[in-house]
Amino acid sequence: MSLARLAEERVDHRFKGLPPDAEGLTVGELAAQRRNLFTDGFATPLLALSAERLEHNLKLMETYSVRHGLAFAPHGKTSMAPQLFQRQIEHGAWGITLAVPHQVRVARAFGVQRVFLANELVDAASLRWISSQLDSDPGFRFICYVDSVRGVHLMDAALRDAGASRPLDVVVELAAGEGARTGVRTESECAAVADAVAAASALRLVGVAGYEGEVPNPDPDRVHSWLRRLVSLAVGFDKDGRFGGTDEVVVSAGGSAWFDAVADVFAEIPELSRPVLKLLRSGAYVSHDDGHYRTVTPFNRVPQEGTLEPAFRLWAQVVSRPSPEQAFANAGKRDAAYDLHLPFAQVVRRDGVERPATGIEVTALSDQHAWLRTGPEADLEVGDWLGMGLSHPCTSFDKWQLIPVAEADGTVVDYIRTYF
Known part of the structure; x- marks a missing residue:
């Protein structure tokens, strides 16, 4: 499927806002x-x-990756x-970068060649x-964890039963520590997986690969130390001749x-027996956020x-103002990320004029309501539009199937289709 086909989809009741x-x-x-966005019929709640x-974020991470000699496979989830x-x-x-097979199917449907x-x-x-996919498309590159x-054993049996003609490329995942998420806990166990x-x-x-964001009680020293373990694992595997079947060694990490x-640490990777693909996987940068990643x-x-x-x-639009200390807007858990932080009240629009949301705080979310605490300085009325920043983009995109892309003056120039 080509991206041009997305423009042919009909707008209807499926797409809120x-x-x-x-x-x-x-x-x-x-x-x-x-x-x-504000004068031509869009309805609240509305994510933009x-x-x-x-564009700024896309350019910044491109420049960053080049500056530090990193290949970049942003997490598409x-x-x-x-x-x-x-x-x-x-x-x-x-x-x-993706996380589950369904996501790979989406990427392949739109022609992504490296996953x-x-x-x-x-x-x-x-x-x-x-x-x-590998057998039918020689240009498709796919790498996954073991x-x-x-x-x-399960992977090998399934692929042999499928009559695979191309081997599946894998990287051994080193866990970020005891109590972390997935991954092999010790170097000796990593060697056993590599032997298999x-x-x-x-x-x-x-x-080899892993995710430093799972390092327990992370701080710069702990994260750098774990990343050096990952690099040492790659160096040791290379010294033992474990990468004899590949033209390059993949060393990958990187959340947001x-x-x-x-x-820092990938810059320290010594020369190995073959070129090293230093693969960074940070993905939340594309939209960034006003909460978790901003801090x-x-x-x-x-x-x-x-x-x-x-x-x-x-x-969202203010739909109730029951007291001077309280108001309700018509966006809730169905619309906003809330797994790490609640939305942040930023601006109020009334009669085409936008001003800071002074004295307004989001204190809770119901399914379709934001609970607002309003101080004496808050100027807020039923019918006002409230603009809120969001925390954690990973759980923002998944609530919207078609997202307007708007310029600073509110002109909508594109619509982003999501597939969750």
Whole structure:
């Protein structure tokens, strides 16, 4: 499927927030009208992406990756938006990182040629499908985790039963510590998994990987220490000749909280027997946020590298003002990320005038209501539009199937389709 096909989809009741009078238009036709977010029929609740900030973030991470000699495979599970996958690739991304087989199917449907699956894949049906993709498309590159001998055996059996003609490239996942998420806990166990891969005819060991965001009680020293363990594992495997079947060694890490540490430590990787693909996987940068990642972004620690900008804003309308201390807006858990922080009240719009949301705080979310605490200085009335920043983009995109991309003056220039 081509991205151009997305513009042919009809606008209808499936897509919340869009103008009711756009029913029946194609997405492309609606985009060509360049409607205004605030005056041309859009309804609340409404999530919008900033066109300018989105482009800024794409360019910034492209520049960062080049500066530090990193290949970049941003985690696509953040957005599950093929249009954004394509823009990331146009901005230099090596490929796209994903988490589960369904997401790989979406990426392949839109022509993504390089996929890093940050999970061990043991489902036989999905392995058969991956094998068919590899066998039918010599240009398709697929890499996934292995973190157990049992997993290696399951993968190898499923691929052999499928008659795979190309081996599946795998990286041994090193866990970030005891009590962390997935991954092999010790170096000796990593070697046992690598031995199992070597004995599996349908698999090929191409590197090592992990996720430093799971380091217990993370701080710069702990994260750097774990990343050096990961690099040492790669060096040891190379010394032992475990990468004899590949043209390059993959060393991969990188969430959105510690990619500065990844850049620091990956710069220390010594020369190995073959070239090293230093693969960074940070994904939340594409929209950034006003909460979790805004406080922990590496660019706060290294400000000379630049600054990511929050690109989301959720608009809701005040529908009840029962007392001077309380108000309710018509956006709730169905519309806003809330797993890490509640939305942040930022601006109020009334009669075309926008002003800071002084004295207004989101204190809770119901299914379709935001609970607002209003202080004496709050100027808020029923009918006002409230613009809110969001925390954690990973659980923002999944609540919206079609997201307007708006310029600073409210002109909508595009619509981003998501597939969760």
